[in-house]
Structures are given as structure tokens and as C-alpha cells.
Amino acid sequence: MIDHVGLAAGDFAKSKAWYAAALAPIGYRVMMEFPAQQAGGQPTAPARPRPVWPVKGPDPLPGAILPNQRIVAYYGNPLSKRMGILGEVPPDEMLRRLDREVRAWARADPETPVVPALHLIAVVAQGSAGRDGMYRARMSDSLIERVYGWAQRHKAIMFLDVQVGKSTLQAELPRLVPFLVRPDVHLAIDPEFSMKRGGLPGKRIGTYDASDVNHAIDVLADLVEKHNLPPKVLVIHRFTRPMLTNANRIKLDPRVQVVIHMDGWGPPWMKKDSYQAYVYAEPVQFTGFKLFYRNDTKRGHPLMTPADILALFPKPVYIQYQ
Known part of the structure; x- marks a missing residue:
């Protein structure tokens, strides 16, 4: 007798027929059947609608960067050589390398102007709790100003990246407002290090919900409105589905341009698969x-080339090197 055994099946009808035929010679037959929910499984999910690209979002306002330009950014923190190219080599060498990447992208897609950017991790998730138990370190204003100076001298824009740890966007964004009111400073938020469901940074992958993203959008939109700024760009990192829940509830605002950013590493085929599964499959905006x-x-x-990435659909308009 076989009792209380559960087997997952992609096609229930075919699987049932196969097992019935395979077990019939030894006298086994179906005695009972239960709905999937009662048996501890899930009902068959309805087929997802085919993603629609480009997204029907608000028309770009004057001064908007996207979609008619492409941002090419260097990511990291000057205090660490392990967090990305921004801190791995001396500033002058880093900026020369960024120039090379910008030129490569301009050659690969001459019709799309390239905007260079420095992407600074301004709030860094930590493995230890710190004095306030929030598992994050806020970078000093002087460090942010230093990187901003590099960007200004290089005619680049700047992104401030936030890894909240056990803190929240509500707690972390107000301190960055004096920088975000500048027209060439934009924002990125990283769900990987948002430990709202428990765990420690680096030990498990965190998550944001659409409500968190919408809060960031509201903050930026309010700054744009109050200070008569050009639209802001908001980058959200993503390389798993649970990192961003209810993506279809992200509310688009013409004052904020939202980029869902494929952040996974690995061989080209894996990166393409991640882009397909976690970015293409759930359209937001850019x-x-x-x-x-x-x-x-x-x-x-091999490191993927601009030509490799331009073959993706949709074509990414924000490129980041770490």
C-alpha cells in the first residue's frame, strides 16, 4: 500500500495517467482523490499574461534622462576595494575606465547618448548590529561630497544607494534629502539588504514590497515638485522574484523614472535568464x-559586451559595472 505520499507534477493529468499505467501490473489503483488545496498543494495557477513592453507609463517630462539616453554607472564605495570598481582603484584610474566604458556604449548604440554616473553605496548593510541595532552604516556627508565632487568634475550624475539592513527607507531617506535636492543626484534602493522579514544582511536575501518602492517614489516626487527639479531616476536592484513583491502595484509618476535593475552575477546565460525571469516577466517601467x-x-x-546586452529585450537603459 502507498499512502500519504505527495509528488509535485507539472501536468497533473499526464502524471496521473502515467502512474496508473505503471502501477496497474502490480495491482495498484486510485482509491481517493482530493483537491490540491486539501492535499497540501496549490491549485493550478492561471497562465500569466504575456509581458507588455514598452510599458505604457507617463510621458517623460522636460529634463528626463530616460528613455532617450542611457546611463552607464560605476558602483561601489571608496572605503572598500571589495564592494565595486568605485573603490577598487584610485579615483583617476576609475574615471578613466568609466570613460572607456562610456565610449564603448556610444559606439555600440550611436543613436542613444550615454550619461556617465557614479553609484555610491551611501548606506551600507553590516554583518554586526552597530550601536542602534540596525545592521547598517551611514556614510558621512564628507564622503558623499567627495564622490559628488568626482562626478561633477567628470560631468557625471550620481546615485545614492541605500542598503537599510534592519532599518527602513522611512528612517534612511530623510538624511539624504540635502543631496537628493540636487538635480544631478538620484536614488537606488537594494532589497537584498532589507531584512524586514528577519535574518541578517549577507545571511539571507531581503525583500521590498511595492509599498516600499512607492514610498521612495513619493519622497522623490515631492522633492521634484517642491524644488522645481528635473525628474529623478529610482533604481531598484533585483535578482530573485521574492526580492520585490507586488511589482504590479508600483505606481508610476512622471516625476520619477523607475528602473528595475538585474543585479545577479554569473555566466552570460544565467544573467540573461535572470533578466528574463525577474525583469522582463514583470514590467514596471525601465x-x-x-x-x-x-x-x-x-x-x-566572458564579461558580456554592450552588443550582448543590446540584444536583450527590452534594451536596458541603465548599465552598472561593479
Whole structure:
């Protein structure tokens, strides 16, 4: 007798027929059947509608960067050589390398002007609790000003990236407002290090909900309105489905341009699959793609080229190098 055994099946009818035929010679037959919910499973999910790109969002306001330009950014923190190219090499060398990438993208897609950017992790998730138990470190104003100075001298824009740890966007964004009121400073938020469901940064992958993203949008939209600024860009990192829940509830606002940014590392096929599964499959507004100089290539795989990335659909308009 076989009793209380559960087997997941992609096609219930075919699986049932196969097991019935396979077990019939030894006298087994179906005695009872239960609905999926009662048996501890899930009902068959309805087929997802095919993603629609481009997204029918608000028309770009004057001064908007996207979608008619592409941002190419260098990511990291000057206090660490392990967090990205922004801090891995001396500033002058870093900026020369950024120039090379900008030129490569301009050659690959001459019809789309390239905007260089420095993407600073301004709130850094930590493995230890810190004095306030929030598992994050806020970078000093002087450090932010230093990187902003590099960006200004290089005619680049700047992103401030927030890894909240056990804190919240509500607690972290107000301190960054004096920088975000500048027309060339934009925002990024990283669900990987938002530990709202428990756990510690670096030990498990965190999450944001659409409500968190909408809060960030509201903050930026309010700044744009009050200070008569050009639209802000908001980047949201993503490389798993649970990192961003209820993406279809993100509310678009013409004052804030939202980029869902594929942040996973690995061989090209894996990165393409992640882009398809977590960015293409759940349209929000614009898309981004991240390249890791070290992690993408450490097992002998090639770093994806601009031509490789331009073959994706939709074409990413925010490119980040770490």
C-alpha cells in the first residue's frame, strides 16, 4: 500500500495517467482523490499574461534622462576595494575606465547618448548590529561630497544607494534629502539588504514590497515638485522574484523614472535568464543590467559586451559595472 505520499507534477493529468499505467501490473489503483488545496498543494495557477513592453507609463517630462539616453554607472564605495570598481582603484584610474566604458556604449548604440554616473553605496548593510541595532552604516556627508565632487568634475550624475539592513527607507531617506535636492543626484534602493522579514544582511536575501518602492517614489516626487527639479531616476536592484513583491502595484509618476535593475552575477546565460525571469516577466517601467568585473568572469566566463546586452529585450537603459 502507498499512502500519504505527495509528488509535485507539472501536468497533473499526464502524471496521473502515467502512474496508473505503471502501477496497474502490480495491482495498484486510485482509491481517493482530493483537491490540491486539501492535499497540501496549490491549485493550478492561471497562465500569466504575456509581458507588455514598452510599458505604457507617463510621458517623460522636460529634463528626463530616460528613455532617450542611457546611463552607464560605476558602483561601489571608496572605503572598500571589495564592494565595486568605485573603490577598487584610485579615483583617476576609475574615471578613466568609466570613460572607456562610456565610449564603448556610444559606439555600440550611436543613436542613444550615454550619461556617465557614479553609484555610491551611501548606506551600507553590516554583518554586526552597530550601536542602534540596525545592521547598517551611514556614510558621512564628507564622503558623499567627495564622490559628488568626482562626478561633477567628470560631468557625471550620481546615485545614492541605500542598503537599510534592519532599518527602513522611512528612517534612511530623510538624511539624504540635502543631496537628493540636487538635480544631478538620484536614488537606488537594494532589497537584498532589507531584512524586514528577519535574518541578517549577507545571511539571507531581503525583500521590498511595492509599498516600499512607492514610498521612495513619493519622497522623490515631492522633492521634484517642491524644488522645481528635473525628474529623478529610482533604481531598484533585483535578482530573485521574492526580492520585490507586488511589482504590479508600483505606481508610476512622471516625476520619477523607475528602473528595475538585474543585479545577479554569473555566466552570460544565467544573467540573461535572470533578466528574463525577474525583469522582463514583470514590467514596471525601465530596465537595468549589472556587470561584475570579477564575479562574472572568475570561472572563465566572458564579461558580456554592450552588443550582448543590446540584444536583450527590452534594451536596458541603465548599465552598472561593479
